[in-house]
Amino acid sequence: MRKTIIGVIGAGQVSDTGYAVAREVGRRIGEGGAVLVCGGLSGVMEAACQGCNEVGGETLGLLPGGDAAMANPYVTLAVPTNMGHARNVIIAHTAQALIAVEGEYGTLSEIAVALKLGKPVVALNSWPGIEGVIEASSAEEAVEIALQLATGQGEA
Amino acid sequence: MRKTIIGVIGAGQVSDTGYAVAREVGRRIGEGGAVLVCGGLSGVMEAACQGCNEVGGETLGLLPGGDAAMANPYVTLAVPTNMGHARNVIIAHTAQALIAVEGEYGTLSEIAVALKLGKPVVALNSWPGIEGVIEASSAEEAVEIALQLATGQGEA
């Protein structure tokens, strides 16, 4: 009854390639029957939500501000945490596995918190050289790994 | 595309009557097509999630701890905030209207935060004499009022 939740992390500004990749990641998460959790804003977050929505998936947006109206249009469940960057820590707790697409300092912070919590982190053209991160070469591969590790580890 | 979210608040310990009322509240929220958000634990929270699940509704549990496994079995989307009582503030931000069933200090705190944020609060046998709280006499009436006010105010 508990749904599998996969996190997608990345910056609010993204390259065209990154947008396409994140959208494909979202699509495959939805097709895999999992819920997508992200920071609910623009860029990588919006792309992933859009993809997930296109296949009828549920998208949970943990927003930094206190107003649901700030969520991107593809967030189906808006959670306005009003906790700024601390919401990244909640995303890391909520996701059973995370996929990082590109990203800057905020994404690096989230990758590090997720690893600290023992969550699997799959990277697509994101921060290089962080020990413990699993590098993937396509959206398909990234989601396949994330879903497998999320299921393997159970709910925690 | 954005779903309406109704909060149900109340203590982890509840009377038999309170359990039945909260379950009926959950059922009617699900029937109304809204998502239920709560603290994800036992008592009023579990009862409401059970009712909502019985009619196929979605239940979002914002847990005080960091482990999704602590959620009651009727939570479909577990968000382990690891923020203790501060998660109550996130519930108040997330819900477009809240229904309080019975409750003690934690519930009082949540009612007060919700009112501070300008969210409608409907009470069923909860804290008496708090100005601004709307008293209801049945689960049916409470959910009807909550759904109406949630929709009326838009997403914020």
Add this chain to the structure above:
Amino acid sequence: MRKTIIGVIGAGQVSDTGYAVAREVGRRIGEGGAVLVCGGLSGVMEAACQGCNEVGGETLGLLPGGDAAMANPYVTLAVPTNMGHARNVIIAHTAQALIAVEGEYGTLSEIAVALKLGKPVVALNSWPGIEGVIEASSAEEAVEIALQLATGQGEA
């Protein structure tokens, strides 16, 4: 070596009488050798910090926003939590006893969280009829009770 910390809670808008009372509360906290913790903004918070400063006391301001510059001028240690109302929960955890002066919904929320955490709460013309709150009739009496209960309960 660990310092005793007393919380002062109340609204950002306060009556003239309330300002004078809160300032006297702050003064007596400083004279008692304790550190004052509060929300760091205006009204009751500013009055208490001013009083504490006048006798050389330390004032810890747990701000709702992320910018230390928003603290009132009498805060010596600014902690910009960027967590909005959730910072009230941190104040309740930090203070070994709390004194409420007047106040509205935010103060009620904080009183309830503090009681939930088992912290002593002393009230000066604040929310009436909350079971567990100790009513005091003067700043002198309120601080005397708070200091005694804070010391009595040790650090936790």
Add this chain to the structure above:
Amino acid sequence: MRKTIIGVIGAGQVSDTGYAVAREVGRRIGEGGAVLVCGGLSGVMEAACQGCNEVGGETLGLLPGGDAAMANPYVTLAVPTNMGHARNVIIAHTAQALIAVEGEYGTLSEIAVALKLGKPVVALNSWPGIEGVIEASSAEEAVEIALQLATGQGEA
């Protein structure tokens, strides 16, 4: 009247060399008239607090748990946030400049959040290759840089 606050970040487990370095960092922060903020636990955090205490400095410990008794013995002001790793974000907001000593994923996360918030980060044998981090070769140099940048940028 507002005090300058310097953050010290690093892991709860530290090498002997790292302990000595962190203690010297704490000592020089105290001698520089600044308040030290850290996560309040063991390892680098305890070493830095010890050094700061030895010269009469104030140490603010933003604890992950809800109990002040978990702070190391050199914390003079314990703030039990009960927010787990999210307290790292509060440390980044609170410090006007931060010094990282050694460290693992938690420290990396904190460095990234601090950079995201535009705070100067000075590193002593910490994560290599993070753009924007200022490398220092001694505790003396690290604190000198941190104090200068903290003062230069004003309170925010």
